[in-house]
Amino acid sequence: MEIVKTIEGLRRKLYPRRSGRIGLVPTMGYLHEGHLSLIRQAVQECDTVVVSVFVNPLQFGPGEDFDRYPRDPERDAEQVKETGAEFLFAPDAQEMYPRSPLTRVTVSGLTDSLCGMSRPGHFDGVATVVTQLFHIVGPDRAYFGQKDAQQAVVIRRMAEDLHFPLRVIVCPTVREKDGLAMSSRNIYLSPEERKQATVLYRSLSEAAERKSRGDFNRASEAVRWIEDQIRAQPLAEIDYVEVLSYPELEPVEEIGDRCVIAAVAVRFGQTRLIDNMIFSEEETECFVP
Amino acid sequence: MEIVKTIEGLRRKLYPRRSGRIGLVPTMGYLHEGHLSLIRQAVQECDTVVVSVFVNPLQFGPGEDFDRYPRDPERDAEQVKETGAEFLFAPDAQEMYPRSPLTRVTVSGLTDSLCGMSRPGHFDGVATVVTQLFHIVGPDRAYFGQKDAQQAVVIRRMAEDLHFPLRVIVCPTVREKDGLAMSSRNIYLSPEERKQATVLYRSLSEAAERKSRGDFNRASEAVRWIEDQIRAQPLAEIDYVEVLSYPELEPVEEIGDRCVIAAVAVRFGQTRLIDNMIFSEEETECFVP
Incomplete structure (x- = not known):
């Protein structure tokens, strides 16, 4: 398992692997069994798996928990390694947003309810960073969890509307023994x-x-x-x-x-x-x- | 030169050509010397060239000239053939927008002036359809004319912000003998x-x-x-x-x-x-x- 921090570095690594199927599991890190189930499914289905870990500032609103969002890069790396995924892509904000981005990807309608209502701008940030990751990795399949059901629906619709050449795979919510959804x-x-x-x-x-x-x-x-x-x-x-x-x-x-x-x-x-x-x-x- | 009308058809044709450099020239058809200069440059620089012809309803406002925008598919095909481009991608609106799209790509700031001001929503439509075409064709280079200077700046910025794996090439305006820009x-x-x-x-x-x-x-x-x-x-x-x-x-x-x-x-x-x-x-x- 290799940790890659730059877009160019990742593209170089992936170039010779493009003939096989590439899977992407986008995460914000601090991985738990929910993430790991996505990664394991990706490893089963794909020739090369990239797990991205990026706490995306664009999807946090003012007053939300961007600063205190939990981070543990070393434990993340250990866990990814155990799944058999080949690459951990861990860019910093400067790499993803070298200048303040003017471009946004927005999905209307599907974002009028639920978290779209209580977290204005959240799904614009999600759709934008997922678009970036899709362009950086060029995956054939991308894996998301059903726990974030609205996110999954939004990303799937975005991928269809914009004719992304990939499949969005949504995997079941993983729960603690007492039923609490992993988060x-x-x-x-x-x-x-x-x-x-x-x-x-x-x-x-x-x-x-x-x-x-x-x-x-x-x-x-x-x-x-x-x-x-x-x-x-x-x-x-x-x-x-x-x-x-x-x-x-x-x-x-x-x-x-x-x-x-x-x-x-x-x-x-x-x-x-x-x-x-x-x-x-x-x-x-x-x-x- | 081959005319392709479906996304799946084009992807199938392009698949074996992915090892070479693919060029895309997005147009709304009714081709003139300005378009042809873009196509010729693409043919010089790329192994495979796709010219797209699609009068994109999303970039026309109410009361604008979508319905009467000039169209001449047969002449377009003849002209593309003469340039040596390999594919003419001519989807209909149903192919590009099988259902009313909920997703938009927007570029702020750069679209506050000029045509962005007098044609509200125009550049959202442009950025969205160009994103679709980039995902359908997967070009290494995409060619635009300097006559549409704001469009060129917007697309270039969009490509950078979203980390599209391609180069946006902007070619000089081609003019009639008396200086009128071709249009x-x-x-x-x-x-x-x-x-x-x-x-x-x-x-x-x-x-x-x-x-x-x-x-x-x-x-x-x-x-x-x-x-x-x-x-x-x-x-x-x-x-x-x-x-x-x-x-x-x-x-x-x-x-x-x-x-x-x-x-x-x-x-x-x-x-x-x-x-x-x-x-x-x-x-x-x-x-x-």
């Missing part, structure tokens, strides 16, 4: 917050069961039920709870047998956690492959 | 409009001479002088006359020995023409290569 931000949680944070998974998965039993006809009923569960945790402060059509992310009234996603963002102290679950008759059918 | 829109002009339209080149080139003689200290003096020349033509209606720093396209007061561009847009009846000239001590030095 680099989980280390921020105090023991009590960590305990209460399991409400995200519990409420979503029980809502999915209730929905399949026919308990909810309207999206608003599911939303209210999930909100009630979360509010029962004294340290939880809801950012949003939404039930939207999937993958269009549009408001729905009657759920019926349509494929919807329940998505939540909840603050525990300074820490904002997200999670989501797809409600469908047959999950595999409406999960965008 | 597909010139055919709209009545004989009298055509005659008066020579004022664009005459005023710009005489202003360049006057500037080099030290006649203009301030940008506003050059602007006023050019405006006066154009206003002397009764059919000419000025859209803008601007003198800006080049290639930053920022307002300047004193010209001094800095590199500036004088750019004009003028309507003759329904027809909007643009032209520009770079004023510098040594033109080659400030012309972005």
